[in-house]
Amino acid sequence: MTRWAIAGALLLMPVLLVGGAAGYAASSAPAAQIPAVAAAAYQQAADAAPQYFDGCRLPAAVLAGIGWVESRHAAAATLTDDGDTSPAILGPRLDGTGDTRAIADTDGGELDGDTEWDRAVGPMQFIPSTWRRLGQDGNDEGTADPHNYFDAALAAAAHLCLAPPPASVGKDLTDPEQLIAALYAYNRSSDYVAQVLAAIAAYAPAPPTLGAGGYRLPVDARLLTPELLARPHHDYPAWDLALPTGTTVHAIHAGTVAATTRLDSRCGLGLVVAGTDGFTYTYCHASTLYAAAGQQVAAGQPILAAGATGNASGSHLHLGMRRPDGALVCPQPLLLATYAGLPAAPHTLPTSGCTS
Numbered sequence: 001m002t003r004w005a006i007a008g009a010l011l012l013m014p015v016l017l018v019g020g021a022a023g024y025a026a027s028s029a030p031a032a033q034i035p036a037v038a039a040a041a042y043q044q045a046a047d048a049a050p051q052y053f054d055g056c057r058l059p060a061a062v063l064a065g066i067g068w069v070e071s072r073h074a075a076a077a078t079l080t081d082d083g084d085t086s087p088a089i090l091g092p093r094l095d096g097t098g099d100t101r102a103i104a105d106t107d108g109g110e111l112d113g114d115t116e117w118d119r120a121v122g123p124m125q126f127i128p129s130t131w132r133r134l135g136q137d138g139n140d141e142g143t144a145d146p147h148n149y150f151d152a153a154l155a156a157a158a159h160l161c162l163a164p165p166p167a168s169v170g171k172d173l174t175d176p177e178q179l180i181a182a183l184y185a186y187n188r189s190s191d192y193v194a195q196v197l198a199a200i201a202a203y204a205p206a207p208p209t210l211g212a213g214g215y216r217l218p219v220d221a222r223l224l225t226p227e228l229l230a231r232p233h234h235d236y237p238a239w240d241l242a243l244p245t246g247t248t249v250h251a252i253h254a255g256t257v258a259a260t261t262r263l264d265s266r267c268g269l270g271l272v273v274a275g276t277d278g279f280t281y282t283y284c285h286a287s288t289l290y291a292a293a294g295q296q297v298a299a300g301q302p303i304l305a306a307g308a309t310g311n312a313s314g315s316h317l318h319l320g321m322r323r324p325d326g327a328l329v330c331p332q333p334l335l336l337a338t339y340a341g342l343p344a345a346p347h348t349l350p351t352s353g354c355t356s
Contacts (some may be wrong), residue, residue: 056161
């Protein structure tokens with residue numbers, strides 16, 4: 001299984017922009033470092049996850065991504081060395097107005113100060129009923145407090161690691177498919193998941209490339225063979241790969257999502273990525289998108305799940321590439337070079353010879 005290289009130490013300075021999405025504040029990645037207390041809480045929770053949650057492998061960058069989207073690392077509060085936040089970080093009243101769900105009070109106002117409606121609380125924004133189920137004592141003070149960063153970060157780890165479906169030997173959240181499922185359990189919004197994935201990419205060490213120049217395979221290498229990578233397209237310069245619906249597809253090169261394609265278009269649900277190399281990459285026929293227009297994506301970042309939307313006879317990925325002058329080129333040589341770990345040179349890609 002292809003994995004993001006996010007298991008190492010947390011990077012305190014993000015390197016990519018976090019794109020805005022509907023329902024969540026649009027903003028770029030923070031210009032300042034993660035507060036030291038917050039960074040320590042994320043790392044401590046990640047380090048504890050294997051012991052506490054059945055061997056769960058959880059990079060600190062995942063928690064940092066959630067913390068950035070949920071509260072900008074408690075930017076509106078003062079942090080003590082023990083992780084306490086003041087004033088309390090409270091989400092909007094969950095009274096059914098605006099974009100909120102209606103959740104009547106479940107804690108008598110104990111955690112959120114509201115005896116009529118629930119509110120998400122703390123730097124990781126737990127609903128009181130969820131905190132009652134998953135709250136943790138991350139700083140060993142004898143209490144589980146959602147307003148304490150160490151407690152909240154460990155509870156977020158519990159939420160991710162214990163999310164369905166259960167794993168017999170512990171989840172591995174360096175696996176993009178397991179990570180995305182856990183993020184959807186945390187918040188069932190594709191916009192939210194896209195923002196968190198972008199933040200994770202910003203905070204994580206850059207993934208290693210298989211080919212020179214920052215290129216990655218679009219799917220798990222175990223799903224590929226040289227014969228599949230060399231397969232010609234039926235019509236024009238492009239590449240198709242049959243995949244089960246829901247298979248995670250990764251960006252093969254870094255860039256910015258220039259556009260998303262419509263469900264009723266020939267491409268179906270898809271992404272058009274303006275690569276940092278000057279090429280344009282089009283990914284078609286998705287069942288779900290993990291990135292939004294205007295968002296920067298890293299090479300190897302999960303960007304969509306395979307599907308059969310648009311003009312498709314079955315679930316598959318369609319990959320198209322255009323040179324800076326707009327000409328379609330054959331992706332096959334680049335994919336084969338990346339698969340072999342050899343230098344990839346997109347400017348040498350042919351404009352013919354890859355159709356049947």
